[in-house]
Amino acid sequence: MKVRSTWQEFQGTEIQLGLAVESQKATLSVKRRLACEQLIYFSQAYHSLLGCDLNQGHGKKHLKFIKWKFLESKAAAYYYHGLILDKGNEPSNNLSAVSCFLAAEELLLESKKACLAFCLAAPVTRAPPLWGVMKHLHQKIPDVASRKSQMYGFLLEQEKSLQALPELPEFQLSLRPDEYELPEIDPSWNNTNWATLGQPLKEHLRDSDDDDADNNEKENSSTH
Numbered sequence: 001m002k003v004r005s006t007w008q009e010f011q012g013t014e015i016q017l018g019l020a021v022e023s024q025k026a027t028l029s030v031k032r033r034l035a036c037e038q039l040i041y042f043s044q045a046y047h048s049l050l051g052c053d054l055n056q057g058h059g060k061k062h063l064k065f066i067k068w069k070f071l072e073s074k075a076a077a078y079y080y081h082g083l084i085l086d087k088g089n090e091p092s093n094n095l096s097a098v099s100c101f102l103a104a105e106e107l108l109l110e111s112k113k114a115c116l117a118f119c120l121a122a123p124v125t126r127a128p129p130l131w132g133v134m135k136h137l138h139q140k141i142p143d144v145a146s147r148k149s150q151m152y153g154f155l156l157e158q159e160k161s162l163q164a165l166p167e168l169p170e171f172q173l174s175l176r177p178d179e180y181e182l183p184e185i186d187p188s189w190n191n192t193n194w195a196t197l198g199q200p201l202k203e204h205l206r207d208s209d210d211d212d213a214d215n216n217e218k219e220n221s222s223t224h
Contacts, residue, residue: 013034013037013038013041014038014132014133016034017031017034017035017038017076017133018132018133020034021133021136028080028083028084028087029084031080032077032080032081032083032084032169033171035073035076035077035079035080036077036081036168036169036170036171037171037173038073038076038077039070039073039074039076039077039168040171040173041073041173042066042069042070042073043070045066046063046066046067046070049062049063049066050063058122058123060121061118061121061122061123064114064117064118064121065118067114067117067118068111068114068115068117068118071107071108071110071111071114072107072108072111072134072137074107075103075104075105075107075108075111075137075141076104076133076134076137077168078100078101078103078104078107078168079100079101079104079137079140079141079144081100081166081168081169082096082097082098082099082100082101082104082144082148083097083144085097085100085166086148094148094152095152096166097148098145098148098149098152099164099165099166100165100166101141101144101145101148101149102145102149103165104141104145105141105142105145108137108138108141108142115127
């Protein structure tokens with residue numbers, strides 16, 4: 001079966017975005033592009049998992065993880081897209097920016113719910129602490145969304161019926177996964193084989209008791 005690996009590409013993009021956030025030389029355009037690429041990778045991973053048998057192993061938990069990270073990535077993409085739009089001179093640019101910030105804030109709240117759903121899915125796991133880019137964005141997005149919505153609130157109310165959420169730009173992926181084939185499953189992992197090779201615990205304990213009884217009888221006979 002041929003699959004496309006997106007996890008390594010996401011990790012590479014996440015590291016690049018983290019470095020860009022910490023770098024004073026990295027432009028908003030670079031940060032937005034990396035955030036949008038993250039979103040594409042998780043979208044691909046989500047649709048790939050939908051075509052798999054999720055009842056095997058922890059498939060459903062993996063799907064919840066992808067959904068959680070997808071929402072985080074989308075929040076980051078809208079945040080950086082909003083920062084770029086906010087630099088425009090037209091009032092429409094400012095309104096579009098506020099819409100992006102509010103969307104990012106809402107997506108961040110949804111990602112927290114998705115994180116909780118992931119943690120509660122079997123096997124239950126602890127919620128990981130915030131770190132890296134998302135730790136930075138969990139602080140910045142609510143602050144910027146609140147400040148900008150207060151600044152342009154009067155315009156937002158006037159144009160509310162006409163204002164639509166701007167579409168995110170599409171970029172070609174800078175990292176492309178290589179296709180590979182999963183190896184065949186070793187016959188030793190066949191459940192039927194394990195059933196024949198394994199010994200029930202009760203039988204094992206019974207055999208052990210019988211062996212101990214035989215040994216005791218031999219010892220008693222030898223002493224006499």
